[in-house]
Amino acid sequence: MDEGLAPDQLQTYFALMEAAGLLQHHVEQQLRAEGGLSYVQFQLLARLADAKGRLSMTELADGVVYSRSGLTYQAGLLEKAGLITRGPCPDDERATLVTITDDGLALLQRVLPGHVRVTRELLFAPLGPDDLRHLGDIMARVRDHMRTQPPRSAAPRKRRA
Amino acid sequence: MDEGLAPDQLQTYFALMEAAGLLQHHVEQQLRAEGGLSYVQFQLLARLADAKGRLSMTELADGVVYSRSGLTYQAGLLEKAGLITRGPCPDDERATLVTITDDGLALLQRVLPGHVRVTRELLFAPLGPDDLRHLGDIMARVRDHMRTQPPRSAAPRKRRA
DNA sequence: TATTGTTATACTCTATAACTATA
DNA sequence: TATAGTTATAGAGTATAACAATA
Numbered sequence: 001m002d003e004g005l006a007p008d009q010l011q012t013y014f015a016l017m018e019a020a021g022l023l024q025h026h027v028e029q030q031l032r033a034e035g036g037l038s039y040v041q042f043q044l045l046a047r048l049a050d051a052k053g054r055l056s057m058t059e060l061a062d063g064v065v066y067s068r069s070g071l072t073y074q075a076g077l078l079e080k081a082g083l084i085t086r087g088p089c090p091d092d093e094r095a096t097l098v099t100i101t102d103d104g105l106a107l108l109q110r111v112l113p114g115h116v117r118v119t120r121e122l123l124f125a126p127l128g129p130d131d132l133r134h135l136g137d138i139m140a141r142v143r144d145h146m147r148t149q150p151p152r153s154a155a156p157r158k159r160r161a
Numbered sequence: 162m163d164e165g166l167a168p169d170q171l172q173t174y175f176a177l178m179e180a181a182g183l184l185q186h187h188v189e190q191q192l193r194a195e196g197g198l199s200y201v202q203f204q205l206l207a208r209l210a211d212a213k214g215r216l217s218m219t220e221l222a223d224g225v226v227y228s229r230s231g232l233t234y235q236a237g238l239l240e241k242a243g244l245i246t247r248g249p250c251p252d253d254e255r256a257t258l259v260t261i262t263d264d265g266l267a268l269l270q271r272v273l274p275g276h277v278r279v280t281r282e283l284l285f286a287p288l289g290p291d292d293l294r295h296l297g298d299i300m301a302r303v304r305d306h307m308r309t310q311p312p313r314s315a316a317p318r319k320r321r322a
Numbered sequence: 323t324a325t326t327g328t329t330a331t332a333c334t335c336t337a338t339a340a341c342t343a344t345a
Numbered sequence: 346t347a348t349a350g351t352t353a354t355a356g357a358g359t360a361t362a363a364c365a366a367t368a
Contacts (some may be wrong), residue, residue, distance in 0.1 A: 005277050012297035013280050019304040020181030067360050072328055094326040094367045116166050119174050126306040134295040136173035143180040145287040228337055233351055255344045255349040
């Protein structure tokens with residue numbers, strides 16, 4: 001099996017992508033309806049709430065957004081909504097430190113129950129304790145592996161639509 | 162545990178979402194670079210290739226796109242690129258039947274090896290045979306469960322950014 | 323020179339509603 | 346009336362490149 005995927009690999013891949021897509025779609029609907037947030041914005045707020053201190057723009061972007069300007073755009077929206085603040089960094093005057101506001105934390109709290117509800121009903125409902133253990137172990141390993149992969153600068157041919 | 166998620170559930174959920182996001186991002190880069198296709202377009206072509214016959218627009222949209230006009234837009238692009246054709250349906254004159262062209266099939270073939278390569282290197286590299294079996298079984302069950310869930314018309318409160 | 327962040331801009335994609343035509 | 350598909354249009358989001366300021 002040097003090239004191509006075995007049939008069970010292909011099925012697993014497609015099942016994973018479809019399930020993740022459906023889950024993300026439902027979660028985005030819930031976040032939008034109950035908090036006016038996109039999933040990216042939710043991720044940024046959650047990351048800021050987790051890192052109780054402040055994060056630089058670069059640290060905040062990591063893994064969530066794939067371009068500098070993309071984060072500047074989102075941070076602009078969140079700041080305008082009063083959910084975060086941006087300020088100078090004492091250590092490095094080039095950097096901007098981002099902090100979540102009390103309103104931001106409150107919004108996160110308001111949105112979380114529904115978020116958890118959707119996740120539980122859609123993802124965990126059909127799984128037993130063993131499934132959960134296996135899935136958590138596997139996905140943690142996969143995620144860690146992906147994080148350490150080089151950005152893969154591949155860009156060979158290019159044609160068509 | 163009637164409300165909220167256990168810590169291991171939360172970790173599993175986040176690991177799944179991050180891994181799926183990273184995988185999708187890499188796959189999209191590869192598809193764009195080697196075939197000029199978005200992931201949605203790839204899904205549509207793959208679905209058409211799989212269903213060797215023709216599919217109506219509604220059948221084609223199912224699960225991939227969440228609005229009628231979204232599919233019309235994508236189908237317009239694919240047709241303009243010569244990858245699909247649209248024609249009338251004998252059974253139901255309201256419907257449009259979509260077919261993948263030889264060029265569409267050829268493009269799919271050209272893109273598939275790289276697609277498989279990314280998937281193997283990113284998703285399957287860190288997994289053993291048991292992992293693959295577990296993951297395939299779990300995700301198939303989760304996907305099937307999600308498919309049968311009602312569209313959940315929830316849309317309670319609505320505020321903020 | 324390299325890095326942090328912003329801005330300007332163009333582009334892709336999606337969703338809503340209005341519309342046509344057929345069942 | 347309900348359904349299949351298209352169109353018009355507006356809005357959100359992303360990426361590229363050029364830029365300013367600091368390391």
